[in-house]
Amino acid sequence: MAQAQTLTTPARPRVGRTADPCVMVIFGVSGDLTRRKLIPALYNLASQQLLSREFAVVGVGRAPMTSDQARQKLSEDFKQYATGAVDPDLWEWFVRRLHYVSGDFDDPNTYTALKETLGKVEKDHSTHGNAFFYLATAPDYFGPIVEHLTAVGLMTEESGHWRRVVIEKPFGRDLDSARALNQQLLKVIGEQQIYRIDHYLGKETVQNILAFRFANGIFEPIWNRRYIDHIQISVGEVVGVESRGGYYDHAGALRDMVPNHIMQLISLTTMEPPISFDANAVRDEQAKILHAIQPYTSEDVLSKTVRGQYGEGTMNGQRVPAYRSEQGVPPDSRTETYVAMKLLIDNWRWAGVPFYLRTGKRLPSRNTHVVIEFRRAPFVLFRETQVEDLVPNQLVLHIQPEEGISLRFAAKTPGPAMKLGVVDMDFEYADYFGQNPSTGYERLLHDCMIGDATLFQRADMVEAGWSIVNPVLDVWKALPPRNFPNYPSGCWGPKESDELMERDGRRWRNFEK
Ligand code: BG6
Secondary structure, three states: OOEOOOOOOOOOOOOOOOOOOEEEEEEOOOOHHHHHHHHHHHHHHHHOOOOOOOEEEEEEEOOOOOHHHHHHHHHHHHHHHOOOOOOHHHHHHHHOOEEEEEOOOOOHHHHHHHHHHHHHHHHHHOOOOOEEEEEOOOHHHHHHHHHHHHHOOOOOOOOOOOEEEEEOOOOOOOHHHHHHHHHHHHHHOOHHHEEEOOHHHHOHHHHHHHHHHHOOOOOHHHOOOOOEEEEEEEEEOOOOOOOOHHHHHHHHHHHHHHHHHHHHHHHHHHOOOOOOOOHHHHHHHHHHHHHHEOOOOHHHHHHHEEEEOEEOEEEOOEEEOOHHHOOOOOOOOOOOOEEEEEEOEOOOOOOOOOEEEEEEOOOOOOEEEEEEEEOOOOOOOOOOOOHHHOOOOEEEEEEEOOOEEEEEEEEEOOOOOOOEEEEEEEEEHHHHHOOOOOOOOHHHHHHHHHOOOOOOEOHHHHHHHHHHHHHHHHHHHHOOOOOOOOEEOOOOOOHHHHHHHHOOOOOOOOOOO
């Protein structure tokens, strides 16, 4: 196997500017996201000196608790979720900046109490009147919370202070509800105040797609229909729905993964070079690509999409239950846990190049990657090798768990005969840059604190993502599946997914680990 030369450059601390002084208000502070991701990410930013010394966190939750109790609880959780070694003095500095306000999200009194606390926190920690509100709550609260914040004046930007709101997914459950939520928000605050988060954009390797394409001169000339046969995007998960059956059964794999995470991967892989790295220049190009995706007709939905639901099966030698037996899932659920789709992009660069996407739970390996398969050489000189045995060149962008890029090509095998073998040239992130323990939220939180919205979704992008999947939601709803469960846990999804590729003379590339 050809191996890229490995440099021994030691991992370096992140370079970047310290964020603005500010207070972060977390709605839903007792939830999983706060303890697993947000608090460890803030601590990591502090340890890299990227967090301002004039910083504070105010948690808002329903549970009646004092700030001291909240500090104690978050300190306990942090022991479990810290991503690396913890400096006790730094944690102590951090935890002293945590405050708590208890109340219901739909009770106006909660916001009066919050305003009072923010006034005090601003004085104690000199946060300069800057604040961002992170909505880690059930989606039904997104609109009402922003309206309440506006009503008490907390979203007003004056005297050079900024006020922003970070909205988690799901942003709507279809095109209409996403539009309605955008309208509700935009009635009371400006688009530049809204940071719609997609945690996939926090992944280094997702950001690296842009660096790979636009910081290197050799790829752009061949990044088009003339040289590329097709592109595959796979987001495989080993886990089932875990304890999220209640949420997931109303969402399904399509809503949960496609209009957001998978559309990010598509747009970054296929967009035109932006004129600058200004937030709107990048997002304009992403939006253009999403608008160029050919809309599905009802017939397309039948012939170009596949849905599946996992049954019981064996994974790593262990029996695992069917989706319908998971906690919070009705025994006759028709919700899909797997989806595969074929898409086309109607523009000059991509006309006629198929894009195959798939995502599913309970697959054999957790693996997210983009495979760019190039056209075969026009004719073959090698008598010993059948044309169909020649594997086409594939460039693979490995997003997770391995982070890197590999290129597959043919090489002569040693010996007197002219025979060909397949080799992979691999670049692994960790070999070059070391491993930086991170939750994946550091960059996104930091960007929000410095006002860089490049990696956040604009209203038009969210709506474009939903427009693509909306016809699929409609047809699937009208024609409920009759064969669920249709794939056992631990396999690569329903056979129809392989057939989707085989009909076009292609096949999925599976990565076992
Ligand atoms: C979330 C989905 O947005 O992304 C989950 O709701 C999914 O169902 C998760 O498991 C995958 O994220 P990651 O970072 O583990 O690939």
